[in-house]
Structures are given as structure tokens and as C-alpha cells.
Amino acid sequence: MALARKKVPSAKTRSAAFRRIRADHQSELAEDYVELIADLIDEHGEARGTDVALRLGVANATVVKTLKRLQDGGLVTQEPYRSIFLTPVGWKMADDGRRKHKIVEGFLLALGISEETARIDSEGIEHHVSEETLKAMARFVARGGR
């Protein structure tokens, strides 16, 4: 590898970033689900499959299948034909996600982004910000967007 230079990150460093992104994508779906389920429970007192499907914009059957995986993963519990509950681990993940989401969205708003765009972009970005970046964003908002 005679071509390595100071300014160019090594292949290993770069691949690490991509690996992390692939890992993020794996948990991303799970986070979206538990976050949404938590929201539904808070708003409506319960989370039903149909509502999840509606809000995520996917088919009912997809939700069923995914929930099965989440159940295997210990994030949710459910009985056939009943509504969905979060396990303690699920709640933790949901709260984590909602915290991140709030910080990112608030940050974008402080940056001057429109509400609409802030909502959409924060949904995508929230799963890819490190704690370091999150902290910086929170700081930025705290000192009034300067």
C-alpha cells in the first residue's frame, strides 16, 4: 500500500465507517418501530398493528413479520390479535431514540431549517449521529443557535 497519504484515511478506517453504517441500518428499523410504538402508546394508550403500518407507510403483513423479529430480539411483547407492548429494553431504546430525535430536530430548527424539512431530515439523520455530534448539537441549541 505505497499509496497511503496523510490526508487520505486508510482503507481500514474508511471501511470501519461503512461497517458502522451497515450496522446502524440494522438497528435503525428496530428503533423506528419501538419509537413509533412508544409514541402510539403515549398518544392513544395502546399501539395497534394497523397504526404502526399506517404511520410507517408499509403493509400490515410487513409489520407482523417485523414485530416477530423484534419480539425475538426482546424489544416488544405481544399476544395474537392483541395490541403491542414494549419490554423494558424496548422502552429504553425508544426513549433513547426520542431523545436523539428531539435534539437533532431542535438543532435543525435552530439552524433555520423549516419545520417540514427539519422533521423529515431529522428522521433520517437521527440514526447516524454519534454522541459527540449530538452533544455539539445540544450545545448549539442551548446557546441559542450561534
Next chain:
Amino acid sequence: MALARKKVPSAKTRSAAFRRIRADHQSELAEDYVELIADLIDEHGEARGTDVALRLGVANATVVKTLKRLQDGGLVTQEPYRSIFLTPVGWKMADDGRRKHKIVEGFLLALGISEETARIDSEGIEHHVSEETLKAMARFVARGGR
């Protein structure tokens, strides 16, 4: 849906965001590939499958399979056992991606994020920022991170 409120975005609005994210994920891989191929061509004069695999942290066979899709999609051209080229469309996508990447990374640095984290986070974030946010980030950097 008697429960709709001002502060709570409608299910349709929310699902739109999630739909966009799923769509983003589709193009994300393609962008990562063409961006990386463009970088390799610029750095080494050519892009070889092995290098792509190494930098992305995936197996060789995975690269082959993905490149076939990208070729079908009109982003790259290649002949068996030869190195990889970008089509004009591929170059456009690569340049677009690199532009975004640069803005996001520069922005994170201006925010005070460490180089290491900025590199990693920007890799994940770049695919999820709208033009509006991108513009705001560029503006922020331009006025010296205030």
C-alpha cells in the same frame, strides 16, 4: 381520526418521511459505490473490485453482484476481469455525493466535532440531508461557524 392535533404531524406526513428514508437507503449503496469508485480513479487512475471491497469492508463477491446491478442501472461499465468505469450518469452521482459529503463534513468540523467523528458521521448523514439543510450547513461554514 379524532385524535389529530396541530402539534402532531398526520400519519400521512410521517409515513412520507419514512418512505423517503427507505428510498434513500436504496440509492445510498449506489452512491457509496460510485463515490468510492470515483475516488479510486482519481487516486489510483483506476478502480479495481478488490479495492472497492476492501474500502467498503465487504466480500469480493458482494462487490461483483452489486456492480452488476449498478451496471444495469447505467451507473458503471465494466468488462469481465477488467477495472471499473463510471458512466456520465455515474460521474454525476459521484460528484453530487462528494459535494454533499464535503459540505456535511466541513459543517461538522465547523461545529467543533473531531476529525475522526466528523468523517464517520458525515458518511452516514450525507444521504439524509435535503438541499435546504445542505444550504444551511454551507452558509454556516461560510460565515465561520457562528
Next chain:
DNA sequence: CGTCAAGTTTAGCATTGGCTAAACTATAGT
């Protein structure tokens, strides 16, 4: 010019995350 290493491709498999259509369950209303 034959051989070997490096690189590439093929074959075959698994998982994830989508879908539709059809079957099933629960429950509200008559």
C-alpha cells in the same frame, strides 16, 4: 512458454424487509 499468484467471477446459501391475497379472530351493533 509454463506456472503461479493475485484478482475476478460463479454458484449457492441466508437474512431482511417489502408486497398481495386469503384466512382467521374479536367485537360492536342489531
Next chain:
DNA sequence: ACTATAGTTTAGCCAATGCTAAACTTGACG
């Protein structure tokens, strides 16, 4: 209590993205 209807589940399909192992090319070197 019966029966619609709304909601849920099952079955079966597909595409994308990953993997390993085995086969094949290319090009360099003796």
C-alpha cells in the same frame, strides 16, 4: 346470540445485500 366489519395473521412471493467456497483469467516471472 348473530353477523358484519375492522383488524390480524398466514402463506407465498420477490429483490437487495451479505457471505463462503470453488472455478476461472490475467499477467508477471523464471
